[in-house]
Amino acid sequence: MTAQHLVAARLSFVLLALLAAPASAGVLPDDRADILYHYYDGGGVTIEGPSYLVRKSIGEQFSFYGNYYVDTVSSASIDVVTTASPYEEERTEQSVGVDFLNGDTIMSLSVTQSEENDYSAQSVNFSIAQEIFGGLTTVTLGYGNGSDEVGRNGDDTFSDTVERQAYRLGLSQILTRNMLMSMNLEVITDEGFLNNPYRSVRYQDGFGFSYQQEVYPRTRTSTAAALRTRYYLPYRASVHLGYRYFTDDWEIEAHTAEVGYAHPFGPLSVDLKYRYYTQTAADFYSDLFPFENAQNFLARDKELSTFQSQTIRLGLTYDFLEGGWSFLERGTVNFFYDHILFTYDDFRDLDIGGPTGAEPLYELEADVIQLFLSFWF
Amino acid sequence: MKRVSGFLLLVSLFVSGCSIEPWVKPYERDRLADEIMLFDRDPVSSAYIHHVYEAREGARGASGSGGGGCGCN
Numbered sequence: 001m002t003a004q005h006l007v008a009a010r011l012s013f014v015l016l017a018l019l020a021a022p023a024s025a026g027v028l029p030d031d032r033a034d035i036l037y038h039y040y041d042g043g044g045v046t047i048e049g050p051s052y053l054v055r056k057s058i059g060e061q062f063s064f065y066g067n068y069y070v071d072t073v074s075s076a077s078i079d080v081v082t083t084a085s086p087y088e089e090e091r092t093e094q095s096v097g098v099d100f101l102n103g104d105t106i107m108s109l110s111v112t113q114s115e116e117n118d119y120s121a122q123s124v125n126f127s128i129a130q131e132i133f134g135g136l137t138t139v140t141l142g143y144g145n146g147s148d149e150v151g152r153n154g155d156d157t158f159s160d161t162v163e164r165q166a167y168r169l170g171l172s173q174i175l176t177r178n179m180l181m182s183m184n185l186e187v188i189t190d191e192g193f194l195n196n197p198y199r200s201v202r203y204q205d206g207f208g209f210s211y212q213q214e215v216y217p218r219t220r221t222s223t224a225a226a227l228r229t230r231y232y233l234p235y236r237a238s239v240h241l242g243y244r245y246f247t248d249d250w251e252i253e254a255h256t257a258e259v260g261y262a263h264p265f266g267p268l269s270v271d272l273k274y275r276y277y278t279q280t281a282a283d284f285y286s287d288l289f290p291f292e293n294a295q296n297f298l299a300r301d302k303e304l305s306t307f308q309s310q311t312i313r314l315g316l317t318y319d320f321l322e323g324g325w326s327f328l329e330r331g332t333v334n335f336f337y338d339h340i341l342f343t344y345d346d347f348r349d350l351d352i353g354g355p356t357g358a359e360p361l362y363e364l365e366a367d368v369i370q371l372f373l374s375f376w377f
Numbered sequence: 378m379k380r381v382s383g384f385l386l387l388v389s390l391f392v393s394g395c396s397i398e399p400w401v402k403p404y405e406r407d408r409l410a411d412e413i414m415l416f417d418r419d420p421v422s423s424a425y426i427h428h429v430y431e432a433r434e435g436a437r438g439a440s441g442s443g444g445g446g447c448g449c450n
Contacts, residue, residue, distance in 0.1 A: 034421040040429060053421040067421070134399030166438070172416075177405045182416055186438035224439035228416060232408040240416075246436035254436035262413040269413070279435050303435055336422060342433070368429055370422055 026104050026131045028063040031056050032376045042340065042366025044076040049090075061101045069093040078302070078362060082350045083200050083211060091116040097125075104131040118151040118197075127168065135174075142168035152197040162192035178232040183225070190220045201300035203289035208356050215298045216284070222248035226256075237263040246279075252304065254279035260313075267322055271315030271336070281306045287346050288357045302362065306345040313338045321375075330376040338368040 033054045040047040049070035057063040069092070076086035097110030106129045114121040127142035144166035152158040165188070172182040195216035202209045226244035233239065239261050246254040260273035282304040284297035314337050321331035341363070348359040401409075408414065417423050427440045 029420075034419065036421050036425065038425050051421055051425060067424075069425075135403065136399045136401065168439075174399075174401050174406065174409060177401055178408055180409060180414060180416070184439040188438050222437060224436060226439040230414050230416065232411065232414055236411070236413070238411075238413040244436070244439055246438070248435075250435075252435040254434070256436065264413065277430070277434060277436070282435070303433060309430075309434065334419065334422070336426075338426065338429075340429075368426070370425060372419070372422065374419065374421075 026101075026106075026135060028057050028061075028099055028101050028106070029055055029065075030376055031063075032374060034372055034374045036370060036372035039369040040366060042368075043078060043342075043364040044081065046074045047071050063099040063101075065097050067093075067095045078349065078351060078364075079199060084198060089116060091119075104135075105129065118153050119148065121146060121148040123147070123164075125166075129170075137174075138170075138172045140168070140170035140172075142166070142170070144168070148192070150193045150197065155197075158197060160193035162190055162194065164188065164190045175229075179229060181227070181229045183227050185223070185225050187221070187223050192218060194218065194220055195299070196301065199301060201286070201289060201298045202350075203292050203294060204356065205292070209288060210292070212292055212298070214300060215296070217250070217297055220248060220250055222246065222252075237261065250304070251283040252279055252281070267319040269315075269317040269319075271313065271317070273311070273313035273315075275309075275311040275313075277309045277311075279307060281346060285346075287348050300347075302344055302347040305347040307342055307347065308345075309340055309342045311338050311340045328375050328377050332374045334370070334372045334374065336368075336370040338366075340366040340368065342366070 034052070036051040036053075038047075038049060038051060049072045051067065051069040053065065053067045055063060055065035071091040072088070073090070074086075074088045080086055091114060093112065093114040095110055095112035097108060100107045108125075108127045108129075110125045112121075112123045112125075123144060123146035125142065125144040127140055129138055129140040131138050144164075146162075146164035146166075148162040148164070150160045150162065167187045169185045170182065171184075172180065175181055195214050199214050200211035201214045202211050224244055224246045226242065228240065228242040230238055230240040239259070242256070242258045244254075244256040246252070246256070254277065256275065256277045258273060258275040260271065262269060262271050264270075282299060284295060285299045285301070285304045286294075287300060287305070289295070289298060315334070316336075317332050317334045319330065319332050321328055324330060342365075344362045344364075347362045348357075349362040350359055352360050354360065412418055431437050431440070
């Protein structure tokens with residue numbers, strides 16, 4: 001299991017709440033089907049697979065959806081090449097959900113199940129969204145609960161769990177005829193086995209360095225607050241700005257900022273985006289500990305180090321069924337390309353090598369491709 | 378007495394709040410209803426890309442459109 005994959009499995013319950021989020025409290029989401037192929041290539045890891053999403057309303061008050069998602073991982077990442085062997089694995093995830101519209105209120109419920117050979121996760125999410133002030137404002141309250149089971153391949157005696165809760169508050173606001181704003185607050189608490197059962201930290205042993213297993217705290221509580229706006233330009237195009245602040249009790253502090261532009265040209269839409277992310281390290285992170293068992297908690301997970309990431313995106317959407325066809329109202333083919341650069345301030349590249357503690361700092365470039373078809377009916 | 382007045386003030390604010398006239402009328406929301414103004418135009422795609430980030434970054438949460446959309450209907 002890669003570090004990325006482990007975290008992905010754990011966080012899927014948070015992200016799948018996105019699929020369930022209604023576009024507006026007074027109207028159900030559109031009936032649509034999406035067939036997506038995703039591909040990630042970066043740092044010796046390739047992850048690809050499909051994601052299928054179908055959403056259909058029944059009557060005027062209910063909208064149901066189902067999602068099936070697969071990650072097929074082939075990993076020879078920096079963690080793997082320094083302490084383990086390359087491997088391949090697969091994770092599948094299914095979720096179903098329902099939205100119920102009653103007047104200006106939408107209640108949403110979804111359940112998700114994720115499986116891989118050494119990790120399984122289940123979660124339930126609930127939210128209620130209410131329009132107020134004549135539809136100018138939508139307030140959303142949400143709650144999520146997740147339970148994971150963690151195993152370790154090759155060690156049948158190892159088994160542990162993670163329990164997770166998420167509390168969400170959202171507010172979206174019409175500011176002017178041309179401007180929208182949304183604010184989101186989310187608090188997540190975890191309790192259980194939060195590290196990766198395969199990963200090690202390194203420490204100085206007098207000759208160079210040796211490895212020992214990482215040890216994380218068994219609890220984590222994080223808070224994230226985000227503000228996003230969209231502005232309609234004098235011609236048919238929009239710009240959007242977003243900022244998110246994050247903090248947790250592992251002493252990670254992060255800022256995320258993004259700016260984007262969307263411009264339709266007839267049936268073709270172009271999306272451009274730039275995203276900047278920066279974080280400080282967890283207080284128990286070190287690239288190189290001074291000796292074995294140097295402290296009670298030990299991590300050398302690059303996701304917990306001090307680093308920055310930058311992304312540029314090009315998105316193209318082509319409307320190929322503008323007038324509809326048969327029972328289909330509309331169809332689009334979409335291509336999104338993201339290029340991400342991660343630069344680490346205190347995670348060193350042991351694959352290149354060098355004097356202990358003075359190896360070059362690690363960098364990672366990733367290409368992320370999404371190709372998908374969407375149909376409205 | 379102060380508490381009662383405070384309570385009454387809150388109640389009156391709440392009640393009058395419910396009757397606030399929308400300063401952007403429903404018929405003035407055509408631009409906001411355009412799909413280029415959606416915070417989450419393609420949920421299957423945004424769920425995936427957030428998944429990419431949350432797997433590689435320490436931060437998590439508040440990435441969604443849980444606040445809803447434009448209330449344009």
